[in-house]
Amino acid sequence: MSNDTFIELSEVSKTYPTETFAGVKAVTTSIPKGKVVAIVGESGSGKSTMLKLIYGLLSPDEGMVLFKGEAILGPAEKLIPGHDSMKMVTQDFSLNTYAKVYENVASMLPNTDLKYKEEKSWAVMRFLRIDHLHNKRVSDLSGGEQQRVAIARAIITEPEVLLMDEPFSQVDTPLKTHLRADIRRLSHDLGITVILVSHDPVDGLSLADEIVVLNKGQVVESGSPEQLYNQPQNVYTAKLLADCNILKKEEAVKLGLRPLKDTVAIYPEWVELKRSWTSKSFILIDSFFKGNYEELLLERDHIRLRAINFHINHYKKGAAVPVVLDRFLEFYQTT
Ligand SMILES: Nc1ncnc2c1ncn2[C@@H]1O[C@H](COP(=O)(O)OP(=O)(O)OP(=O)(O)O)[C@@H](O)[C@H]1O
Known part of the structure; x- marks a missing residue:
């Protein structure tokens, strides 16, 4: 494994203490820098587990997860779990619903440079087209708007990697198209590596540069959406991606x-x-x-x-x- 690779999983296995079957099993894959990568698979195939291992919320039982050649520290080794160069947007968004949009976004930055804090908050809100909502309480926003506030909070500190667990779960079909475009801009315009998990493989097909297919905790194949759709190597992938x-x-x-x-x-x-x-x-x-x-x-x-x-x-x-x-x-x- 070379030092210039971005994210590498090597023979990674994780079994939850209460379970007999592994959440993920001998997973070996690599995530390229600056791309949108979708992890897809049936329910229970290990998608969220893989995301948590990459972020450092879980430690592997076996194998290694490396970020730029260095092992990612798990919860036992780090006071605040989660890698410093990464941010994770979960399904519950973790927003302060009583506070306004601007406060939710700006509060991610320290008060050491107030001018930068204000300018950066507006820039990020404009990027995600939520600047007009700056004065609204989060509790008064739609699911899609809350999703964009959660992304704004995540990217304001300029992480290298954005991990998204089911980003489309609370978004209706017309808004999905906008959100897909927003996620693509994060990687193409800002250079952020986006790793997302979706139970709907169509999200992966239409958005990702690369798809990793999981079945029963194992990577069955990975590749570009076109490659996996047109030449799947497994009947599981064909069923999953194309119905x-x-x-x-x-x-x-x-x-x-x-x-x-x-x-x-x-x-x-x-x-x-x-x-x-x-x-x-x-x-x-x-x-x-x-x-x-x-x-x-x-x-x-x-x-x-x-x-x-x-x-x-x-x-x-x-x-x-x-x-x-x-x-x-x-x-x-x-x-
Ligand atoms: N905290 C936990 N404790 C025990 N078992 C767990 C825990 N989290 C996940 N599992 C088990 O690990 C396996 C993989 O779960 P995981 O949540 O990673 O799958 P997933 O592909 O993200 O599923 P879904 O699409 O339903 O969210 C499943 O069998 C699940 O029951």
Whole structure:
């Protein structure tokens, strides 16, 4: 392990005292500087545990967590837990809800230079577009606004790393887009390395430069969103990131595919719907309106597939839908 790497986890394991299974197990991965990294995985896969190990809120039972080549001190070795060059925004935001926005943000800086304190507080509030709320009490803000105040408090001291646990949990869909853009600006404009945990992998796909996939406390793979979406090495990743159709080899063969491995994954957008006759017709079981498209549930030989259809209401329930299948992923694992 070289000294010029940024954050490195090497064979890190952590089992909680009351548990028999490890929260994380033999995790080895590295986090590059200045990037947005999303840790994704099913509930209980160890995402929050990994975040706490990086921040120093937990000590590993085995292995090492290094920040710029130095071991991160755990709670037993540090009076105030948490690494000095990092800040963590938790789901509860830890704000003083009775105080105003400006006070919440400015109180993170010492009173040694009042001019700097005031200028910096305004700059950070402007960066996160909460300057117009400066005089409002935090208790009167929406969840999305409180989230931005929590981020402002975290970045005002210019940390090198910002850790975010489920940053989108209290934000509705339109605000998510703004918050994603804000998080990207933290890394791209300010150079902060952002490590976030999300139970919704779509957040990771649309925002992160790199994704780390956890399953049962272990890193199953990591890479860019495009790489993991288009060429996942595990059926777990394909299911997690794409909500894809999973077929056994025999089922895929019945549908005319020629897989070599045990499990086949077909993304709904790869189920090609044709307007004219094809040798493969499916029966439309149901359709689900999704706004600018509908999701079709199709069946043939007792095998069901979900497909995406942009010509809403073109197919009626019970009708034959001509389909072409020529793109699929295949895996040796069955789950
Ligand atoms: N304080 C704790 N004490 C005992 N077990 C814990 C504790 N925190 C987490 N665990 C266990 O460790 C495992 C990993 O939990 P963790 O919270 O890291 O997962 P997660 O992927 O963040 O889950 P979620 O998405 O549900 O928040 C789980 O089995 C969980 O029950």
